[in-house]
Amino acid sequence: MRLSLAVLFFDVLDYIDPLIGSDNGGNVFCGATLPYGMAKAVADVDGQNTGGFSTDGSNITGFSSMHDSGTGGNPSLGNFPIFPQLCADDVIDNCVFPKAERATHYVNESVVARPGYFAVQLVNGIKAEMTTTQHATLYHFDFPEQKSSNAIALSPLLQLDLTDLWISRQNASISVDAMTGQLKGNGTFLPSFGAGSYVLHFCADFSGAGVKDNGIWVNNRAGTEPKELFVTRGFNLWFTEAGAFVHFDRPANGTISVRTGMSFISADQACQHAATEIPTWDFDGVRSAAEDAWREKLSPISINAGDVSKDMQISFWSAIYRTMMSPQNYTGENPNWKSPEYWDSFYCIWDQFRSQLPLLTIIDPSTLSSMLRSLLYTYQNEGWLPDCRMSLCQGWTQGGSNADVVLVDAYVKNVTGIDWNLAYEAIVNDAEHEPLEWAHEGRGGLNSWKSVHYIPYLDFDYLGFGTNSRSISRTLEYSYNDFCLATLAKALGKGTYTKYLSRASNWKNLFKADQTSFINSTNTGFVGFFQPKYMNGTWGFQDPVACSILGNPQFCSITTNPSETFESTVWEYNFYVPHDISTLISKLGNDTTFVKRLDFFHETPGLADIGNEPVFLTVYEYHYAGRPAKSAERAHYYIPSSFNDSKTGLPGNDDSGAMGSFTAFSMMGLFPNPGQNVYLLVPPFFPEIGVTSPVTKKTATVKTKNFDAGYKNIYIQSAAVNGKPWTKSWVGHEFFTEGWTLELVLGSSESSWGTKVEDRPPSLGGSSGGVAARDALDI
Ligand SMILES: *[C@@H]1O[C@H](CO)[C@@H](O)[C@H](O)[C@H]1NC(C)=O
Ligand SMILES: *[C@@H]1O[C@H](CO)[C@@H](O)[C@H](O)[C@H]1NC(C)=O
Ligand SMILES: *[C@@H]1O[C@H](CO)[C@@H](O)[C@H](O)[C@H]1NC(C)=O
Ligand SMILES: *[C@@H]1O[C@H](CO)[C@@H](O)[C@H](O)[C@H]1NC(C)=O
Ligand SMILES: *[C@@H]1O[C@H](CO)[C@@H](O)[C@H](O)[C@H]1NC(C)=O
Ligand SMILES: *[C@@H]1O[C@H](CO)[C@@H](O)[C@H](O)[C@H]1NC(C)=O
Ligand SMILES: *[C@@H]1O[C@H](CO)[C@@H](O)[C@H](O)[C@H]1NC(C)=O
Ligand SMILES: *[C@@H]1O[C@H](CO)[C@@H](O)[C@H](O)[C@H]1NC(C)=O
Ligand SMILES: *[C@@H]1O[C@H](CO)[C@@H](O)[C@H](O)[C@H]1NC(C)=O
Ligand SMILES: *[C@@H]1O[C@H](CO)[C@@H](O)[C@H](O)[C@H]1NC(C)=O
Ligand SMILES: *[C@@H]1O[C@H](CO)[C@@H](O)[C@H](O)[C@H]1NC(C)=O
Numbered sequence: 001m002r003l004s005l006a007v008l009f010f011d012v013l014d015y016i017d018p019l020i021g022s023d024n025g026g027n028v029f030c031g032a033t034l035p036y037g038m039a040k041a042v043a044d045v046d047g048q049n050t051g052g053f054s055t056d057g058s059n060i061t062g063f064s065s066m067h068d069s070g071t072g073g074n075p076s077l078g079n080f081p082i083f084p085q086l087c088a089d090d091v092i093d094n095c096v097f098p099k100a101e102r103a104t105h106y107v108n109e110s111v112v113a114r115p116g117y118f119a120v121q122l123v124n125g126i127k128a129e130m131t132t133t134q135h136a137t138l139y140h141f142d143f144p145e146q147k148s149s150n151a152i153a154l155s156p157l158l159q160l161d162l163t164d165l166w167i168s169r170q171n172a173s174i175s176v177d178a179m180t181g182q183l184k185g186n187g188t189f190l191p192s193f194g195a196g197s198y199v200l201h202f203c204a205d206f207s208g209a210g211v212k213d214n215g216i217w218v219n220n221r222a223g224t225e226p227k228e229l230f231v232t233r234g235f236n237l238w239f240t241e242a243g244a245f246v247h248f249d250r251p252a253n254g255t256i257s258v259r260t261g262m263s264f265i266s267a268d269q270a271c272q273h274a275a276t277e278i279p280t281w282d283f284d285g286v287r288s289a290a291e292d293a294w295r296e297k298l299s300p301i302s303i304n305a306g307d308v309s310k311d312m313q314i315s316f317w318s319a320i321y322r323t324m325m326s327p328q329n330y331t332g333e334n335p336n337w338k339s340p341e342y343w344d345s346f347y348c349i350w351d352q353f354r355s356q357l358p359l360l361t362i363i364d365p366s367t368l369s370s371m372l373r374s375l376l377y378t379y380q381n382e383g384w385l386p387d388c389r390m391s392l393c394q395g396w397t398q399g400g401s402n403a404d405v406v407l408v409d410a411y412v413k414n415v416t417g418i419d420w421n422l423a424y425e426a427i428v429n430d431a432e433h434e435p436l437e438w439a440h441e442g443r444g445g446l447n448s449w450k451s452v453h454y455i456p457y458l459d460f461d462y463l464g465f466g467t468n469s470r471s472i473s474r475t476l477e478y479s480y481n482d483f484c485l486a487t488l489a490k491a492l493g494k495g496t497y498t499k500y501l502s503r504a505s506n507w508k509n510l511f512k513a514d515q516t517s518f519i520n521s522t523n524t525g526f527v528g529f530f531q532p533k534y535m536n537g538t539w540g541f542q543d544p545v546a547c548s549i550l551g552n553p554q555f556c557s558i559t560t561n562p563s564e565t566f567e568s569t570v571w572e573y574n575f576y577v578p579h580d581i582s583t584l585i586s587k588l589g590n591d592t593t594f595v596k597r598l599d600f601f602h603e604t605p606g607l608a609d610i611g612n613e614p615v616f617l618t619v620y621e622y623h624y625a626g627r628p629a630k631s632a633e634r635a636h637y638y639i640p641s642s643f644n645d646s647k648t649g650l651p652g653n654d655d656s657g658a659m660g661s662f663t664a665f666s667m668m669g670l671f672p673n674p675g676q677n678v679y680l681l682v683p684p685f686f687p688e689i690g691v692t693s694p695v696t697k698k699t700a701t702v703k704t705k706n707f708d709a710g711y712k713n714i715y716i717q718s719a720a721v722n723g724k725p726w727t728k729s730w731v732g733h734e735f736f737t738e739g740w741t742l743e744l745v746l747g748s749s750e751s752s753w754g755t756k757v758e759d760r761p762p763s764l765g766g767s768s769g770g771v772a773a774r775d776a777l778d779i
Contacts, residue, residue: 012298015317018113022055024648029069031118032132035297035324040067041130041137046103050075055647059103065137069325070654076192078165080202084126084141086154097217098241116290131287133277139258159245174244175228181211181246184267194395195440203271204260209251218242264333300363304688307709314645316667322660323356339377341370348388350398351613351655353405358672359661361413362736369417379426384441394440400477401430405675408484412677413733427485439466454509457532457540469562472530476576479507483579484675517544532564544570549606568614581624583765591625610642611652620671620680628729629750632682632714635666677732678761698739706746713746716753729754730761
């Protein structure tokens with residue numbers, strides 16, 4: 001074993017900054033969690049609080065143990081916050097109970113965020129620190145010494161609020177144990193981006209000081225009797241603020257410890273989690289176990305950073321860290337059905353399928369396998385694969401049925417432990433049967449899909465119901481979903497594969513060859529765009545720049561300006577044919593015009609939205625036109641200028657680590673086209689990287705010659721795999737499982753490496769002229 005001193009003293013946790021993306025809409029969860037943990041503890045603020053906390057300088061409203069990371073839309077979870085305070089003159093009614101009134105600013109410089117740990121100090125001097133296990137959190141609240149007007153030391157008060165970040169609480173119950181102060185209860189809440197409701201239970205125990213008195217509070221009043229409360233959401237959904245409180249004697253050393261357990265099953269189970277996971281209230285022990293869990297999860301990856309700045313290293317490791325927040329392991333916590341495993345917070349698969357889940361295929365395949373089994377249990381018990389899922393509920397579908405891609409991506413990468421015939425059945429269900437509520441499962445417009453072979457503009461669809469929009473982006477995504485289904489069907493020897501392969505070409509039906517695009521009344525000169533088409537074959541029209549800041553409307557989502565493309569432009573979706581980019585290139589002209597169009601797209605301010613996932617693949621599509629050097633330029637164009645280690649260092653919602661995975665794959669120099677056994681090669685951002693397969697224990701290595709930390713030499717001149725010349729601009733997953741060594745010779749200008757037709761990545765139509773590449777798809 002060769003260990004340098006640098007390696008010996010390297011602790012990956014020193015390179016993780018959970019506060020990256022904590023401002024500017026990254027919405028990351030920056031508190032204490034285990035990898036994929038259910039308990040996620042942090043301070044909740046009243047500013048950018050989608051993930052709980054933000055460094056935006058807003059006020060803290062409480063400390064809570066359930067969160068999602070990086071999501072958009074409504075703030076997620078944040079249930080049952082605890083808030084510490086000292087009541088003036090020690091009179092309970094002098095404490096302020098309602099959320100808006102109690103909100104208190106924090107000392108900016110006091111924030112400490114580390115894997116498994118979070119700490120902050122309020123401007124009133126109260127300090128909080130927290131660490132976590134799988135379902136439980138241990139908090140320390142440290143109260144400064146403060147005296148009342150008659151010189152009596154004030155006693156700490158902790159309140160628990162029966163609410164969540166979104167104030168979605170319906171009914172809730174709480175009880176307080178008069179002797180110990182133990183708080184137990186439950187509440188019904190709404191999922192932040194889904195249908196239905198969920199019930200969550202809690203249990204909180206205290207230590208460090210004697211219990212002085214306790215009781216319940218409603219609005220801004222509290223009483224020591226009764227010890228139980230049931231609160232509803234009755235008249236016009238009016239929200240009553242309520243909860244319980246415990247008032248303590250002055251703690252010996254100023255600190256009160258709070259141990260909370262969470263459960264979707266029962267309050268007793270929540271208490272049991274807390275008692276078994278944190279039996280001795282050993283804060284340092286819990287914290288170091290969390291740190292070890294993170295070190296272990298990050299251990300497959302190693303880098304030789306050479307002269308690359310610490311900032312870039314922090315950006316890299318933190319990005320990988322964020323890909324292991326969600327999905328969350330809720331095994332044993334699903335009240336709706338019994339299955340050996342259950343995962344939640346697939347939030348949303350539309351974000352995660354592109355690179356976040358593919359990254360786990362490499363660095364944590366056994367966990368990915370467990371997640372996929374859970375998707376299939378969800379199919380078996382709810383009838384459908386989810387497209388998005390949070391808090392035990394089906395989330396809203398944004399585009400296609402992209403769990404199909406997730407499953408097939410794992411199949412082509414030999415992930416084990418999956419019943420592939422069941423996976424096939426579940427994907428066929430998406431492709432063939434239209435659910436009544438395709439707003440949150442399956443696909444809409446399937447009659448038209450099967451008869452006219454595209455999703456029509458203003459489709460006549462009486463089978464199922466969803467927002468009848470996004471006909472272009474749904475056609476493109478359904479085409480790719482069916483391609484993935486065809487891949488699995490062929491591999492399993494099913495005769496249906498030709499049918500699905502033919503549907504995989506449905507995208508061609510919305511290609512309008514003579515469509516032009518104007519920006520500011522100036523013709524961009526590019527011709528040929530996807531356009532909406534009525535069922536009768538007549539073209540509709542959507543300005544190719546609509547749904548960007550250059551168009552009108554400027555933003556299009558499911559209910560905000562529903563349009564024929566989802567959250568992006570026709571310009572951007574014009575590149576979304578992941579399985580047949582070679583045919584797309586021919587339709588758009590030739591390699592040269594395709595490269596020009598990609599350049600124009602990325603370089604025209606406002607056209608490419610680097611802050612949202614549909615853009616990811618476009619950064620690397622130059623490979624398909626024989627210009628891998630331009631993909632490398634493009635990766636450096638966006639990193640670090642749009643993805644860096646500052647608190648505002650993410651260009652959009654991290655979306656459960658999707659942005660993190662884009663950063664990680666880009667910096668490793670291997671970018672996936674998920675659903676296919678393909679990684680597109682660019683030089684890594686470090687002189688050398690290694691990835692040890694947790695399955696085969698073999699180490700895949702990328703080594704470079706002529707690497708320079710100023711990133712002048714970002715052009716591959718030649719490559720070798722295991723000592724033999726490698727002319728292809730891509731590798732398959734065997735690179736990881738068989739532990740290949742890839743050596744890249746770099747230079748300061750573009751070379752002919754990877755430009756030949758036969759060296760391009762596989763594409764259904766063959767590589768403009770060549771057919772060799774299609775064979776690699778094995779379809
Ligand atoms: C704390 O940080 C916020 C956000 O950056 C800033 O607006 C505020 O002025 C800072 N407060 C202090 C006291 O520095
Ligand atoms: C934040 O809390 C401080 C007291 O800590 C208060 O003065 C201020 O008004 C609050 N700001 C908001 C926006 O509520
Ligand atoms: C809330 O409680 C009321 C009264 O007990 C009951 O009728 C209602 O079904 C409950 N709603 C929820 C969402 O639990
Ligand atoms: C919530 O707690 C109350 C009081 O213990 C109990 O009566 C009720 O059944 C619980 N609700 C659920 C959904 O478990
Ligand atoms: C007070 O004591 C508790 C329990 O021993 C300990 O965890 C905590 O760190 C102490 N707090 C201070 C401020 O010393
Ligand atoms: C998921 O959680 C369960 C229960 O806590 C645990 O037994 C299992 O090992 C976890 N799975 C993974 C892949 O971490
Ligand atoms: C369009 O016009 C705006 C405002 O005049 C300008 O800022 C922008 O650069 C123009 N964009 C292009 C692509 O010409
Ligand atoms: C097709 O339908 C559209 C929308 O109803 C209509 O405007 C158009 O005239 C129709 N085309 C033909 C050829 O009937
Ligand atoms: C590509 O298409 C453009 C525009 O039609 C044309 O000018 C150019 O000659 C073509 N290039 C090649 C290599 O065919
Ligand atoms: C870091 O990324 C953010 C978000 O994309 C960007 O606004 C900022 O300019 C970047 N900072 C640097 C120094 O490149
Ligand atoms: C998957 O397994 C097959 C059969 O062992 C093997 O030929 C293939 O190379 C493997 N593929 C990957 C991506 O590891």
